[in-house]
Amino acid sequence: MKIGILAVQGAFIEHQKKLESLGAQCVEIRQKSDLERVSDGLVLPGGESTVQGKLLRELDMLGDLRSRIEGGLPVLATCAGLILLAKEISNDDHVYLGTLPVTVERNAYGRQLGSFRTVREMEYVGQVPMVFIRAPYIKTVGKDVEVLAEVDGRIVAVRYGKQYAMSFHPELNEDSKIHEMFLKECRREQQIF
Ligand code: GLN
Numbered sequence: 368m369k370i371g372i373l374a375v376q377g378a379f380i381e382h383q384k385k386l387e388s389l390g391a392q393c394v395e396i397r398q399k400s401d402l403e404r405v406s407d408g409l410v411l412p413g414g415e416s417t418v419q420g421k422l423l424r425e426l427d428m429l430g431d432l433r434s435r436i437e438g439g440l441p442v443l444a445t446c447a448g449l450i451l452l453a454k455e456i457s458n459d460d461h462v463y464l465g466t467l468p469v470t471v472e473r474n475a476y477g478r479q480l481g482s483f484r485t486v487r488e489m490e491y492v493g494q495v496p497m498v499f500i501r502a503p504y505i506k507t508v509g510k511d512v513e514v515l516a517e518v519d520g521r522i523v524a525v526r527y528g529k530q531y532a533m534s535f536h537p538e539l540n541e542d543s544k545i546h547e548m549f550l551k552e553c554r555r556e557q558q559i560f
Contacts, residue, residue: 368553371396371405375422377414377447381538385546386410391553399428408441408553411448413500413536416473419447420463429463436466441529443549449532450503457506467530468509475504475521475534484540489516489524492544497523497535504534 370386372379374395383393394404409432411419423429436442436452444452444467452467459473474481482500489495490513497518505522508514516524516533524533529552537545 368392368407368550369394369405370408370410370550370553371402372410373412373419373448375426376418377412378445378536378538379410379412379414381536382410382412382443382445382546385538385543386550389543389546389550391550396428398426399431402428402431402435405435405440408443408549409435411442411444411451412538413446413448416447416450416463417459417461420451420461423451423463433464433466436464436530439529441549441552442531443546444530444532445536445538446500446502446534449505449534452530452532454509467525467527467532468512469505469525469527469532470507471503471534472506473503474501476502485518487516487518487523489545490526491515492548495537495544496540496542497533497537498539499523499535502534505532 370391371394451463453471454465454468455470457472484498486496513526514522
């Protein structure tokens, strides 16, 4: 099983370590041609969405990534990755991949002071630790988007087909349940659709 991890900027190593510890093979995606080696899934890590989006545009990768996702490649998107997927960003004019019908608000919990951790229930996985770092939150969801978790009345995780997106960082703690769920999706073992 080969999972691609977008590695142009941000917290990609942590995702890679976690997926490798669960037995997956990872491919770091730094340029367009790297995508050809990805067969089973894609991770869009946290970081800075403006920087990631600019690099993806310069590297001419947005179109290829979008068509792989629209073609059914499972995606795990965290924090900035969620912003890259979103169809609309309420406090920013950019749209990057636009494959996920949600509106997100960037830096919705303030700057560094807005960073926090908590433990909450998430659909399909149960209780998980959630680390928020200058996180976005999901303001509105479109048709067929399933809400997987909320924190204090704000949506923080969703699923749309095979796209899983969350405002927090599941790679920055010891818990592996979210990555396990994602690998099941990539192996097409999941029966939840
Ligand atoms: N604040 C970042 C952005 O807007 C996201 C932060 C993160 O990925 N931890 O892109």
